[in-house]
Amino acid sequence: MRKTYINGTGCLSAQKTFDTVFLEDAEWNKNDNVLFLKKPVYKDFISPIASRRMANGIKNGIVASAYAMKEANVTNVDAIITGTGMGCIEDTEKFLKAIIDNNEEFLTPTAFIQSTHNTVGAQIALTMQCKGYNFTYVNGAISFESGLLDAKMQIEENEANSILVGGVDENGDHILSLFKLAGYIKEDRKEPYQLLNETTKGYIHGEGACFFVLENEKKESTYAQLVDLEIKNVLQEDEIETEIIDFLKLNNLEISDIDAIILGFNGDVEFDSYYKNLAENAFANTPQIYYKHLCGEYNTASAFGLWTGSKIIKTQTIPELIKSNSIERPAYNTILLYNQLNGKDHSFTLISK
Amino acid sequence: MVKGVAITGMGIISSIGNSVEENYISLINNKAAITTIENISTVHANSIKVGEIKKTNAELIAQLQLDKESNFSRTALLGLIAVKEAVANAGITSINEYKTGLISATTVGGMDMTEKYYYDYFENPEVRKYIISHNCGDVAQKIASEIGLKGMVTTISTACSSAANAIMLGARLIKTGKLDRVIVGGTDALAKFTINGFKTLMILSDGYNKPFDDERKGLNLGEASAFLVLESDEIVKKENKKVLARVSGYGNANDAFHQTASSENGDGAYLAMKKAFNVAALDPSEIDYINVHGTATPNNDLSEGRAILRIYYEKSVPDFSSTKPFTGHTLAAAAAIEAVYSILAIQNNVVFPSLNFETPMQEFNLTPQTTLKHKNIEHVLSNSFGFGGNCSTLIFSKNK
Incomplete structure (x- = not known):
């Protein structure tokens, strides 16, 4: 069975994660409960005419994928696979609002067209004239991991040699206010948001676009090998450790073989216990990393997590800003990621040098 | 030719029938069901015709014996009906006995509720339970939870080819041995959102759709759900299962x-x-x-x-x-x-x-x-x- 390598990454997030090495310019914003993406210079990638009416998610997807392809030194790919929880939600809101406010009259199609979930993947394909396989996964917090699994399966089965896979989600005003109303996002407050030591419901919200070029060959640009991943719709809190042990066993590994664990802490007191249990027990002696204080929580935030893991393996360093304990290892060769959202859509991703 | 992946069950609900059998009877008797829209109030009601399932959400909830306080979107309700028929048709009694997955497909997800309560959410706490239902993945989550499935659950959204891609992924998951059994298909309810979207694209017919006709004027939107059960040949052999195709x-x-x-x-x-x-x-x-x-x-x-x-x-x-x-x-x-x-x-x-x-x-x-x-x-x-x-x-x- 062929192996899968992460050969290029492109990450747009609430931090400056493009044209940088590894979070050296990152700043932890503790004042806001919603984080917004740091915009690249779009005109370097998309003509101003094309980008004028283009949804943010599409623009960000195109730019992030361009960075990933450039790093991997490829000009086209065999397949494009996108994960997105909400698609281009701003256009969805725009079209919905127009329908309701104008009683179904005076509508134009642009917002409707862009609201379709597979628009990002389609526009990337259109930009590079890629006629290959093009899938979009839309299943909450495992939208991105579904794409990774699909891509890995194609590379293993010899169906493709080079695949662009990414996760993209954007902030929309209306959905943000609804999420606040429903208590998914933390209440507005004056005291700083701490993420790890929160005692309240809700998370810090964010947005981002993060793409990867996966290939069957190791090359100079290689970050890491994507060893295995697993998706589970539901798990009880007390089932997670066993699940991880079984998952590692399938890959002939034990907990002690893991050089660092990347956990999806998002500040929600109700569900962060899923991570906390692991951090305090099974992985108490493992270097621990968290990242959502930098990018915020969104359906495809775990793509930022994989970007973080890939960077650690490639640079063999862990920036202080993302360490949640002080344990160190002489080398970071094998990294495990665990993510879930609201106790659902669990994913385990294993990468190695 | 290759042997292909075994289909051992199927379920469907559409405007022409609430089961596989009803759909078949309609198909062989030329019984189309393109009608005036009843369940959604829209200004276009008189100018378009749709393939609408003539059951209200309350009727679907009752049929499924769901809690009246549940927060199912119509898309999820239709999905659950088809999945239940498919699972029963495949003779599955213990859903997690084998490594089982669910691959759903939808384009609108819970849009029917979002468009209904878009502003009401701010005034009326009782309807806020539907906020989370907007998310496309919520449909598959709910279906999996109702049938007690624990495993790989995901959703594909590639517009009008979505369910084909769900079936494709399912077949590949069986072929590679990642899953032993997988429920694959798609579900979409009619919504003002899609009606108006297709209207602005000017591809809705004002009459009945006429495929491959020189005078064709566009499509009629419809709502439906269908799911298949795909199983590995090992299960088929072991349980002596009937393979539909x-x-x-x-x-x-x-x-x-x-x-x-x-x-x-x-x-x-x-x-x-x-x-x-x-x-x-x-x-x-x-x-x-x-x-x-x-x-x-x-x-x-x-x-x-x-x-x-x-x-x-x-x-x-x-x-x-x-x-x-x-x-x-x-x-x-x-x-x-x-x-x-x-x-x-x-x-x-x-x-x-x-x-x-x-x-x-x-x-x-x-x-x-x-x-x-x-x-x-x-x-x-x-x-x-x-x-x-x-x-x-x-x-x-x-x-x-």
């Missing part, structure tokens, strides 16, 4: 031409069909029936027709029909309901009629089968194309 070929390609229009020569469609033939190791001449995408928009039928002619270059095109005059275009569910119809065609050795056809298109010589035709059916090809140039082809074959 097999998924023998599949292919997805991108037209990379335009966000909402298909290329003139149907490049994406051609490539998708080519890939499917390669996977199935079948020659195009071995196909007995093509269930075309055939939405009856001027653009789709021209592009699809040209792609089919490219595949059948200088050879005769098999019998083909579009079943969308029966059900309307059911978006993410379309490929799933048409998969059920393809399997029914194989099981009953029939070609379903393409209704409303009168005048052949000027651009080429392609005439759909307009009456029910009985003949041996070994292989059916089913096309589904969506926005974003997303083109998918599935091939279903008789179990040998």
Whole structure:
């Protein structure tokens, strides 16, 4: 069975994660409960005419994928696979609002067209004239991991040699206010948001676009090998450790073989216990990393997590800003990621040098 | 040819029936169900016709015996009905006995609730339970939870080819041994959002859709859900399961031409069909029936027709029909309901009629089968194309 390598990454997030090495310019914003993406210079990638009416998610997807392809030194790919929880939600809101406010009259199609979930993947394909396989996964917090699994399966089965896979989600005003109303996002407050030591419901919200070029060959640009991943719709809190042990066993590994664990802490007191249990027990002696204080929580935030893991393996360093304990290892060769959202859509991703 | 992945169960709800049997009876009796919309209040009610399931959400909730306080979107309700029928049809009693997954497909997700309560959410705490239902993944989550499935659950959204891609992924997951059993399909409810979206694109017919007709004026939207159960040959053998048919070929390609229009020569469609033939190791001449995408928009039928002619270059095109005059275009569910119809065609050795056809298109010589035709059916090809140039082809074959 062929192996899968992460050969290029492109990450747009609430931090400056493009044209940088590894979070050296990152700043932890503790004042806001919603984080917004740091915009690249779009005109370097998309003509101003094309980008004028283009949804943010599409623009960000195109730019992030361009960075990933450039790093991997490829000009086209065999397949494009996108994960997105909400698609281009701003256009969805725009079209919905127009329908309701104008009683179904005076509508134009642009917002409707862009609201379709597979628009990002389609526009990337259109930009590079890629006629290959093009899938979009839309299943909450495992939208991105579904794409990774699909891509890995194609590379293993010899169906493709080079695949662009990414996760993209954007902030929309209306959905943000609804999420606040429903208590998914933390209440507005004056005291700083701490993420790890929160005692309240809700998370810090964010947005981002993060793409990867996966290939069957190791090359100079290689970050890491994507060893295995697993998706589970539901798990009880007390089932997670066993699940991880079984998952590692399938890959002939034990907990002690893991050089660092990347956990999806998002500040929600109700569900962060899923991570906390692991951090305090099974992985108490493992270097621990968290990242959502930098990018915020969104359906495809775990793509930022994989970007973080890939960077650690490639640079063999862990920036202080993302360490949640002080344990160190002489080398970071094998990294495990665990993510879930609201106790659902669990994913385990294993990468190695 | 390859053996393909075994289909051991199917379930469906559409405007022409609430079960596989009801759908079949409608198909062989020319009983289309394109009507005036009743469940959604829209200013377009008098100018469009739709393939609407004539059951209210309350009726669906009662049929499913769900808690009245549940927060199911209509899309999830329809999905659950079809999944339950498929699971029962496959004779599954213990859902987690094997490594089982669920791959759903939807384009609207819980949009019906979002558009209903868009502003009400701020005033009325009681309806806030639907906020989370907007998310497309919520549909699959709810279905999995109702049938007690624990495992790989995901959702595909590639516009009108979504369910074809769910079936394709499911088949690949079985082939690679990642799963032993997988429930695959799609579901979409009618919503003001899609009605108005397609209206602005000016591809809705003001009458009844007429696929591959020179006078075709656009599509009728519909709502539906259908799911298949795919199982590994190990399970089929061990449990001596009845195999309804097999998924023998599949292919997805991108037209990379335009966000909402298909290329003139149907490049994406051609490539998708080519890939499917390669996977199935079948020659195009071995196909007995093509269930075309055939939405009856001027653009789709021209592009699809040209792609089919490219595949059948200088050879005769098999019998083909579009079943969308029966059900309307059911978006993410379309490929799933048409998969059920393809399997029914194989099981009953029939070609379903393409209704409303009168005048052949000027651009080429392609005439759909307009009456029910009985003949041996070994292989059916089913096309589904969506926005974003997303083109998918599935091939279903008789179990040998």
